Amino acid sequence: MAKIEGSRVLVTGGSSGIGRATCIELAKRGAILALTARRLKTLRKVSDEIKDAFPDVQAPLLIPCDVSDREDAIKLVKKCVDHLGGIDILINNAGIGVYGKAEMTALDDFRSVMEVNFFGSVNLILEVLPHMKKTGGGLIINIASVAAMHGVPYMGAYCASKAALVALSQSLRAELATSGISIMIVYPGYTQTNFFRVEKKVGGARRPAGRYVPAKKVARSIVNAIENERQDLVLTLEGKALKFSKVFIPWLAEGAMQRIAYKLADKKEV
Numbered sequence: 001m002a003k004i005e006g007s008r009v010l011v012t013g014g015s016s017g018i019g020r021a022t023c024i025e026l027a028k029r030g031a032i033l034a035l036t037a038r039r040l041k042t043l044r045k046v047s048d049e050i051k052d053a054f055p056d057v058q059a060p061l062l063i064p065c066d067v068s069d070r071e072d073a074i075k076l077v078k079k080c081v082d083h084l085g086g087i088d089i090l091i092n093n094a095g096i097g098v099y100g101k102a103e104m105t106a107l108d109d110f111r112s113v114m115e116v117n118f119f120g121s122v123n124l125i126l127e128v129l130p131h132m133k134k135t136g137g138g139l140i141i142n143i144a145s146v147a148a149m150h151g152v153p154y155m156g157a158y159c160a161s162k163a164a165l166v167a168l169s170q171s172l173r174a175e176l177a178t179s180g181i182s183i184m185i186v187y188p189g190y191t192q193t194n195f196f197r198v199e200k201k202v203g204g205a206r207r208p209a210g211r212y213v214p215a216k217k218v219a220r221s222i223v224n225a226i227e228n229e230r231q232d233l234v235l236t237l238e239g240k241a242l243k244f245s246k247v248f249i250p251w252l253a254e255g256a257m258q259r260i261a262y263k264l265a266d267k268k269e270v
């Protein structure tokens with residue numbers, strides 16, 4: 001069982017949603033936190049919440065950073081290592097979405113989602129790995145999505161970015177197998193966060209009503225998975241069903257995607 005108390009954890013996208021809830025859960029279990037996101041003001045709010053709720057835990061280190069900016073990412077990791085003496089766990093959680101028909105998604109929107117969700121994680125992995133290698137251990141957690149398992153209608157750019165992150169994680173896992181550094185992939189399903197308010201809507205479809213899991217529940221599962229040294233964490237019943245059907249009854253998954261595409265299509269556009 002891995003120990004969280006005293007571990008130095010860098011969380012990207014720590015100011016909101018799953019990242020914020022994970023930081024609170026980690027603080028509860030005694031982790032030493034470094035939080036990052038672009039907006040310092042929102043990071044401060046989370047930090048104040050943590051300090052109020054857990055006065056005995058070391059105050060979080062707050063470093064504003066755009067993970068898609070290489071120079072920002074280099075400075076972020078350097079500051080973390082300078083202040084905390086190292087990084088034991090990196091949680092690549094910062095992410096954005098684009099929703100709507102792939103044919104209505106501009107090339108720049110495809111690029112921006114890849115820049116944050118994929119290259120943002122790559123930026124940090126490349127910076128953190130040498131430090132973890134020096135100490136001979138560490139854990140990198142990449143927050144993917146159930147949408148990384150199969151292309152979901154109207155989420156093409158997003159699915160591609162998360163599938164790329166999963167593939168990279170699996171390559172790294174094999175390459176680092178004897179290094180003492182572990183890679184965990186998390187596949188959250190629909191979660192109640194600001195994500196859907198912030199995502200760019202390009203048109204052609206509506207969002208499903210769906211059941212949304214509280215971010216706190218997702219955070220608890222992630223932190224339990226760290227303690228239990230899990231490699232993969234698939235969340236929600238829909239996520240588990242998709243994983244199963246994709247392998248054992250692939251035609252069912254394909255059929256379901258086509259039905260979803262038809263149901264959610266903006267009928268004016270069809």
Ligand SMILES: NC(=O)c1ccc[n+]([C@@H]2O[C@H](COP(=O)([O-])OP(=O)(O)OC[C@H]3O[C@@H](n4cnc5c(N)ncnc54)[C@H](OP(=O)(O)O)[C@@H]3O)[C@@H](O)[C@H]2O)c1
Pocket residue numbers: 012013014015016017018019036037038039040042065066067068092093094095096116120143144145146187188189190191192193194195196198
């Ligand atoms: N919500 C869901 O249903 C769901 C499902 C599956 C997977 N996920 C994944 O879970 C992760 C967290 O999402 P969430 O739902 O918690 O969304 P959220 O509430 O919108 O939080 C996103 C976080 O990422 C930060 N962020 C965005 N762009 C950034 C950038 N360029 N550089 C640094 N930080 C950036 C945001 O802060 P700033 O705006 O201040 O930068 C914020 O802290 C994402 O990777 C998302 O894809 C979410």
